[in-house]
Amino acid sequence: xxxxxxxxxxxxxxxxxxxxxxTEEATKNAFIMPFIQSLGYDVFNPTEVIPEMxxxxxxxxxxxxxxxxxxxxxxxxxxxxxxxxESLDLHSTQLQKYFVASKxxxxxxxxxxxxxxxxxxxxxxxxxxxxxxEVDICNLTSSQIDxxxxxxxxxxxxxxxxxxASELKYISGIKNAIKNEFSNPSQELIKLLSxxxxxxxxxxxxxxxxxxxxxxxxxxxxxxxxxSRLSVAINHQEDxxxxxxxxxxxxxxxxxxxxxxxxxxxxxxxxxxxxxDASRITYRDxxxxxxxxxxxxNRKPICRLYFNNESNMQIAMLDEAKKETKxxxxxxxxxxxxxxxLIETAKRYV
Numbered sequence: 058x059x060x061x062x063x064x065x066x067x068x069x070x071x072x073x074x075x076x077x078x079x080t081e082e083a084t085k086n087a088f089i090m091p092f093i094q095s096l097g098y099d100v101f102n103p104t105e106v107i108p109e110m111x112x113x114x115x116x117x118x119x120x121x122x123x124x125x126x127x128x129x130x131x132x133x134x135x136x137x138x139x140x141x142x143e144s145l146d147l148h149s150t151q152l153q154k155y156f157v158a159s160k161x162x163x164x165x166x167x168x169x170x171x172x173x174x175x176x177x178x179x180x181x182x183x184x185x186x187x188x189x190x191e192v193d194i195c196n197l198t199s200s201q202i203d204x205x206x207x208x209x210x211x212x213x214x215x216x217x218x219x220x221x222a223s224e225l226k227y228i229s230g231i232k233n234a235i236k237n238e239f240s241n242p243s244q245e246l247i248k249l250l251s252x253x254x255x256x257x258x259x260x261x262x263x264x265x266x267x268x269x270x271x272x273x274x275x276x277x278x279x280x281x282x283x284x285s286r287l288s289v290a291i292n293h294q295e296d297x298x299x300x301x302x303x304x305x306x307x308x309x310x311x312x313x314x315x316x317x318x319x320x321x322x323x324x325x326x327x328x329x330x331x332x333x334d335a336s337r338i339t340y341r342d343x344x345x346x347x348x349x350x351x352x353x354x355n356r357k358p359i360c361r362l363y364f365n366n367e368s369n370m371q372i373a374m375l376d377e378a379k380k381e382t383k384x385x386x387x388x389x390x391x392x393x394x395x396x397x398x399l400i401e402t403a404k405r406y407v
Contacts, residue, residue: 108124132161
């Protein structure tokens with residue numbers, strides 16, 4: 058059974074049992090221990106998982122973390138548990154104290170359903186206030202499963218996770234900011250947009266009017282965009298047998314490099330810059346796909362991004378014979394799940 062299926066089974070287990078779980082201890086046994094096992098750790102082996110590990114800095118209060126994941130004799134992850142019905146919002150401070158008292162690089166706060174992952178991106182050995190990753194086991198996305206896979210025993214690599222953590226933290230923050238702006242636009246956004254269409258003085262009365270107009274405009278934009286995407290998805294049928302076009306410079310208006318393509322390029326670039334100098338990583342946009350190269354040389358391809366249809370985004374990996382294999386993407390962040398393949402391809406040109 059693969060990792061995705063294991064998590065799916067755990068979600069079903071939670072749905073079936075949660076109403077009969079009344080305590081924190083029962084939550085640990087029924088939900089959290091199976092999750093730790095899904096990561097490949099033996100919960101009954103104290104060289105891998107230590108329950109109630111001492112995390113008391115002054116050695117007087119007897120403060121203990123619920124679980125510590127161990128590697129090479131040292132803790133690498135701390136897990137603080139709460140009952141499944143309990144909100145996690147008021148409990149990160151407790152985990153912060155344990156984090157400081159240990160050598161672990163990652164802290165997890167969970168009620169068996171919601172898992173919040175923390176590290177020390179802002180200040181070394183001081184746990185961040187904001188988690189870099191939050192997942193709901195009962196509502197996982199493919200990109201979240203990919204991130205959880207990095208915490209498996211067989212995959213665990215501190216540097217790799219920290220690299221992703223930094224990006225995930227800021228992506229999450231930006232997404233939340235965008236969400237808030239769309240639902241309740243700030244005064245700054247209202248002023249910015251209104252000045253693009255209104256040349257008069259921004260009096261309080263004008264601001265009041267434009268506050269309503271901006272809110273309506275944002276809602277209309279979202280609805281029209283969703284309607285357009287849905288129409289494209291219904292009417293579009295990609296011909297998988299059509300051979301890919303050779304990348305070529307095309308200055309015609311038909312070739313438009315989109316923000317999504319550039320965002321995908323920067324994700325690929327952030328991955329392969331581990332083995333290739335960033336200045337050597339380039340791209341060319343063609344009519345049907347967006348290609349990433351090394352040294353702007355079409356004989357040194359890294360991958361191709363098929364982002365023309367947002368509902369059917371794909372990444373194409375190329376073997377040494379330049380034969381491509383396409384993979385479906387649910388989101389741009391899914392590119393990170395191909396990090397190993399991208400790095401191996403980039404190594405050909407080192």
